[in-house]
Amino acid sequence: MFTKVNEDLVSAMKGQDKFSLGVLRMLKSALQLEKINKKEDLSDDEVLSVIKRQVKMRMDSITEFEKFGKTEEIENLKQEIALLKNYLPLEMSEEEINAKIEEVFEKIQPTSMKDMGSIMKELQSISSRCDMSLVSKKVKDRLM
Numbered sequence: 001m002f003t004k005v006n007e008d009l010v011s012a013m014k015g016q017d018k019f020s021l022g023v024l025r026m027l028k029s030a031l032q033l034e035k036i037n038k039k040e041d042l043s044d045d046e047v048l049s050v051i052k053r054q055v056k057m058r059m060d061s062i063t064e065f066e067k068f069g070k071t072e073e074i075e076n077l078k079q080e081i082a083l084l085k086n087y088l089p090l091e092m093s094e095e096e097i098n099a100k101i102e103e104v105f106e107k108i109q110p111t112s113m114k115d116m117g118s119i120m121k122e123l124q125s126i127s128s129r130c131d132m133s134l135v136s137k138k139v140k141d142r143l144m
Contacts, residue, residue, distance in 0.1 A: 001042075001048065005047075009021070009025065027051065027054060030050050058081050089128060091129060092129045097126070097134070100126055105119070113140075123139070
């Protein structure tokens, strides 16, 4: 994944695509910072995690810009998100998420909210393919 980002960065430089170049440079900087913090090369899952954080940061910025009516910045951020999502695997559908939650519930057979941690630990395997806050909300609703 890291090499794919670098290759795309080089091709954006050669193609003089300033927008993609800017986004990919920010992504590469975030990846290098994570690599320095970990003091080792990043696995593909760690690269995906960094990309998801970058997308989430931009989504949060869109929410803030909407409050002030800054439409130009919102459109720019939406384009950045679209570019970054090219590196992420396809999101799971709601039916797939519900099926996975059902599978984990059958395996663990929780009795109360105290089992939330063990359920979420089991569901970490799908974290790269879905929004875990949505998964957490679904699990909480089911436990109550």
